[in-house]
Amino acid sequence: MLSAVEHSAVLHAAGVHERDGGAVSAVGVSRTGAVRVDAFAEAVAVPGTALACLQTANHEVGTLQPVAEVAAACREAGVPLLVDAAQTAGRLPLPEGWSVLTASAHKWGGPPGVGVLVVRKGTRFRSPLPEDEREGRRVPGFENVPAIVAAAAALRAGLAEEHEQERLSALVDRIRRTVPRVVPDVEVIGEDEDRAPHIVTFSCLYVAGEALLTELDKAGFAVSSGSSCTASTLRPSHVLEAMGVLTHGNIRVSLPRGASAADVDRFLEVLPGIVRRIRQEAGVSS
Amino acid sequence: MPYSETAREEQPRTPSLTIDALGKKCPIPIIWLAQRIGEVPLNAVVAVLADDPAAYTDVPAWCRLKSHPHVGTYELPEGGWSIHVRRNY
Known part of the structure; x- marks a missing residue:
């Protein structure tokens, strides 16, 4: 389940899940684009829910999402929470409570093609990509190490510009x-x-x-x-x-x-x- | 759906004016609505016929911004909607 205002990348991933026979439910938002916490809590408590997804901030209107409250509801329901931090990583502190966190380097001035996937210890995770033996079976093939180093350098440089x-x-x-x-x-x-x-x-x-x-x-x-x-x-x-x-x-x-x-x-x-x-x-x- | 919050529980009443904006892209249905709502008496209903998906959201949003009540949105059998707006001032 996810909010109705997730990035199309998340919606497309949900679409793949549906095509594979899964079900997806979307929770509505307020006039300002913030997801309704009560409705999210209700939806995540539906038995059989495998994953909840919520962005840190909306990519079109900037509204911050109530990640901490939603994370608490997910914890109570025993459902892992994927937080899409693409809009705020490198700009604002990361929120608490996620099971899986994603971000994209080009959003903070790093090179395109470098993404961040953080899987909290204890979260059941299996890559949807074909497996090989690298990177704990999370990413097949060889990584672009120079681009990854550049992404880290760009993040550090951004964080150094305090104000x-x-x-x-x-x-x-x-x-x-x-x-x-x-x-x-x-x-x-x-x-x-x-x-x-x-x-x-x-x-x-x-x-x-x-x-x-x-x-x-x-x-x-x-x-x-x-x-x-x-x-x-x-x-x-x-x-x-x-x-x-x-x-x-x-x-x-x-x-x-x-x-x-x-x-x-x-x-x-x-x-x-x-x-x-x-x-x-x-x-x-x- | 957000529009349903503003929709009233009432029978669709016969509009005093129907604006046929079928086949027109937003913002044309809304431009026509704004230009012609003054032609009907106060509290009368204007129906906007539109099939641009944007009109489904934008006509009720226009109602909210311009303080004219959005009476309801009714599906047309041939596709699109008849969106009813009450003239408030």
Whole structure:
């Protein structure tokens, strides 16, 4: 079982389990994207539940998940908990209570293709991959050791920049507070405080997300819309759907390490005019 | 589903205006709804017919943002939904 707002990578793994004859249940979320702890506890207590999955923070809206409370419910039900820490590893302390933890090096500035899998002692674990004798039968084939060392070096370098996450979080705060003041008919999405430091998402009424992306790109900003990982399917983002918030006109800003306050200010300067122009072209007066 | 929280327990009442946005991608159904809701009397119902999956979430979300009650969402036999909105102001 999992939350309805997990990353598509987790949902696809659940889909494989279903194709193999297993069952998957998804627990809904609040308007801000936080999983409902009561419903999660209820679902995990269903007899026969083999594994629960929960992200540390949502990848589209940044909302932190109540991992500690969910972990307590899993412990009580005797169900192992997989925590997907991809959004917060290297940015925030790891939460407690997981049985298996995953993360991805490229999210903290390491090389792509390096993942982290931590299996707590005492957790029953068997790799779904073909077995060979390496790495305790967890990963077949030869590891890319230079990339793994680079991932560790990038993590260390990131952690050494003590105040970078606070600085990014303050810039996200600036975007969250400014956008509703300068753009009419906009909804800033996700938790105000309990959120990842670097992600902010908002939706503009009456505007196509693709049009916003194109115009912002011309202005020099590479942002995302809806679900970056499934954008090609033309389905609305499953995260925004589960939250019951606007799925169109959606913009996600992910601040990279070193993003400057001047860039954020320029973004906030150009955004209102771009939204106004697109609305005018669509015949909307706001 | 989040929309069901705002849906009212009542019979679908005959809409005063039906906006046919079948085949139109979001945000067009919502643009048309915003442009035309003023044509019906206060408390009358507007039906938006739409089959873009985004409309299923976005029309109720528009209702919440613009403080017009979302009366209900009803499946159409030919696919898509009739999404009923009550004009509040």
